[in-house]
Amino acid sequence: MKRSLKSLFALFLVFCLGLGAACAQEPQPKTEVTQVPSESATKAAAETAAPVDSQKTDADKPADLRPVTVILDYVINTNHSGLFAALDKGYYADEGLDVQIVEPQEGVSLQILATGKADFATSYQEDLTYALTQDEPLPLKAIATIIQNNTSGFASHKEKNITKPADFAGKTYAGWGSAAEKAIIQAAVKQAGEDPDSVTFVTAMDTSYASLEGDIDLMWFFEGWDMIAAKMEGLDLNYIPCRDIDERLNYYTPILVTRNDLIDQDPDLVKAFMRATGKGYAFASDPENVEEMVQILLKYSPELDLELLTQSQSFLAGEYGKGADRWGLMKDEVWTGYADFMEENGLISKVLSPEDYFTNAFIPEK
Numbered sequence: 001m002k003r004s005l006k007s008l009f010a011l012f013l014v015f016c017l018g019l020g021a022a023c024a025q026e027p028q029p030k031t032e033v034t035q036v037p038s039e040s041a042t043k044a045a046a047e048t049a050a051p052v053d054s055q056k057t058d059a060d061k062p063a064d065l066r067p068v069t070v071i072l073d074y075v076i077n078t079n080h081s082g083l084f085a086a087l088d089k090g091y092y093a094d095e096g097l098d099v100q101i102v103e104p105q106e107g108v109s110l111q112i113l114a115t116g117k118a119d120f121a122t123s124y125q126e127d128l129t130y131a132l133t134q135d136e137p138l139p140l141k142a143i144a145t146i147i148q149n150n151t152s153g154f155a156s157h158k159e160k161n162i163t164k165p166a167d168f169a170g171k172t173y174a175g176w177g178s179a180a181e182k183a184i185i186q187a188a189v190k191q192a193g194e195d196p197d198s199v200t201f202v203t204a205m206d207t208s209y210a211s212l213e214g215d216i217d218l219m220w221f222f223e224g225w226d227m228i229a230a231k232m233e234g235l236d237l238n239y240i241p242c243r244d245i246d247e248r249l250n251y252y253t254p255i256l257v258t259r260n261d262l263i264d265q266d267p268d269l270v271k272a273f274m275r276a277t278g279k280g281y282a283f284a285s286d287p288e289n290v291e292e293m294v295q296i297l298l299k300y301s302p303e304l305d306l307e308l309l310t311q312s313q314s315f316l317a318g319e320y321g322k323g324a325d326r327w328g329l330m331k332d333e334v335w336t337g338y339a340d341f342m343e344e345n346g347l348i349s350k351v352l353s354p355e356d357y358f359t360n361a362f363i364p365e366k
Contacts, residue, residue, distance in 0.1 A: 065098035068273060071109045071118040072101065076301040078224065078312040079146055079254050080122065081293050082320070086280030088296045095272040101300075113259060114138040120273060122146065124253040125357075126180055129339055132356060133348040139260040142358035143274065144328030145252035146281070147319050152253070153241035154185075155221035155230065157212040163238055165245055169194035171217035177203035181220065183345035188245045209233055224315040229308055251338035252330060255358075263359070270362050274328075278364035281327050284313070285320045293317075328363045 072080060083101060086092050092099040104112060110131050113121040125145075131138040156162035162171065165188035175181050186196035207216060209230040221227050221239065230237055243250035256277070262270055284293050294309045321327040332354035339351040 064096070065093060066096055066269070068092070068097045068099045068120070068269070069118040070099060070101045070120045070122070071112050072103050073109045073122045073124065073254060075103055076297060076304070078297070078309065078316050081284035081297065081313060081316065082146070082277055082281030083122075084280070084296050084300055085283040085293060086276045088299065089280070089283065091276035091279045092273075095276045097272060097276065099273075099276075110138060110140060110257065113257060114140055116259070119258065119262060119269070121257045122254050123257050125251045125255055125335065125338060126253070126342070128255065128257060128357065129335075129342060129348065132352060133339075133350055140257050141260055141263060141356075142252070142255045142257050142330065143263075143270065143362050144256040144277070145330050146254045146256060146328075147252070147316070148322050148324050149319065150242050150250045150253055151223040151319060152220060153223065153239055153244070154218050155212065155227065155237045155239050156218050158236045158238050159213075160217055161238075162217060163240070164192065165189055165240070166192035166194050168192075168218060169196075169198045172200040172202060172215060173218040174202045174204040174207045174211065174216045175220055177201070180342065180345075180347050183342075183347055184242065184245070184249065185218075187341075187345055191246070209235055212237065224312050224319065225308070228311045228315070232308065232311075246341065248337040248341040251334055255330075256328070267362075274362040275364045278327055281320050285317050285327070287314070287317050290314050290317060326363055326366055329360055330358050 070083060076084070080101075087099055087101060102118065109118075109121040110123050110127060112118055114131075120143075125142070128140065128142055131140060154162075154168075156171075160171075162168065168185060168189045169192075173185055182201055185199055185201075189196040189199060202216070204211075204216075207219065209219075209226070210233065212219060212230075212235065219226075221230070221237075223239065223241070227237065227239060256274075258270055283289055290310065290313050293313050294306065297309055297313075298304060298306065335354050335357040336351060339348065339357075342348045343351050
C-alpha cells in the first residue's frame with residue numbers, strides 16, 4: 001500500500017483485496033489475483049525478487065542446514081516481525097533450517113509460491129480465497145494467521161464528520177481500484193440505507209495522507225501503520241474499522257501459506273518452520289521486547305522510520321495472538337464468513353469447505 005514515501009505499509013497492506021491492496025493487518029500494492037499471471041510474468045517476478053540480507057555469509061552458516069525460502073507479500077514491516085525474530089535469534093537454525101526471506105517486486109507471492117520457487121509465503125485471506133476459487137486453483141493452503149483480527153478500516157479527516165457508513169454516501173474514496181475494495185464500501189453504504197452508487201471511486205495509489213484534507217474524503221487505513229503515520233504528520237482523523245461494518249469483514253490478514261505438496265510430502269519441514277516461527281511471534285508479542293524487535297527490523301531494512309516502527313510494533317505486540325488460545329489458530333467461520341461475503345457481492349462464484357482454505361495442524365503448542 002503506497003500513499004506516500006512514509007506509507008510503505010499502506011501500499012503493502014492495501015487490503016489485498018485481490019489486487020494486492022489489502023486489509024493485511026497493517027499493510028500493501030497488491031495486484032488482483034482473480035487470475036494467475038502468465039508463466040513468464042511469474043518467472044520474471046520470482047527472478048527479480050529481492051532476498052533480504054541475512055547479515056551472514058555462506059561461510060557463517062552450518063553446512064547441514066536445509067535451505068528454505070519465504071516470500072513476503074510486500075516490503076518488510078511489523079506484520080513480519082516474528083519471521084525476522086526467528087531468523088535473527090537463531091530459532092530457524094535451531095530447527096535445522098537456513099531460511100532466506102525474499103521481498104517480491106510485484107504482489108504475486110502466492111503465484112511464486114505455487115511455482116515451487118518458495119516454500120512459504122505471507123499473504124491475505126482474500127487473496128488466497130481468490131486463488132483457490134478461480135478456474136485453475138493454486139495448490140496452496142493457509143497454515144497460520146499472523147494476526148487474529150482485521151485491524152484495517154476507513155479513515156477520514158475529522159472536519160468532514162464522517163463517523164458511520166451512511167456518511168460515505170456522496171463522498172470520494174481513493175484506493176487501489178480492486179473489485180473487493182469497491183464491493184465492501186458499496187455494501188456498507190447499502191446496509192446503511194444509502195445509495196451505494198453515490199460514492200465516487202478514485203484509483204490513486206500514490207495519494208498522500210494529507211489529501212484527506214482536500215478532495216479525498218476516505219482512504220483505507222491500517223490501524224497499526226497508516227493511522228500512526230498520519231498522526232505523526234499531524235492529521236486529526238476519524239476511523240471506522242472494517243469489522244464494525246460487517247462481522248464477516250473481520251477476516252485474517254496477513255496469513256502464512258504453503259504448498260499442498262509440502263504438507264503432504266514433507267510435514268516435518270512445515271512443523272519445524274512453524275515451531276520456529278511461533279517462537280518468533282511469541283518474542284514479538286512481548287511488550288518488553290519492542291525496542292529489540294524494532295532494532296531487528298531496522299537491521300534488515302534500515303530505511304524504515306524508527307518512530308513509526310516503534311509505535312507500530314507496540315500496537316501489534318498486543319494483536320498477534322489476541323483472543324486466541326495459541327498464536328496462529330484459525331476458525332472455520334472466519335474463512336467461510338468472508339467467502340460468503342465475497343460470493344454475495346459477486347467477487348467469487350463459490351464457497352469452499354473450511355479444510356480447503358486452511359489447516360491448524362501445524363500451529364505450535366504453547
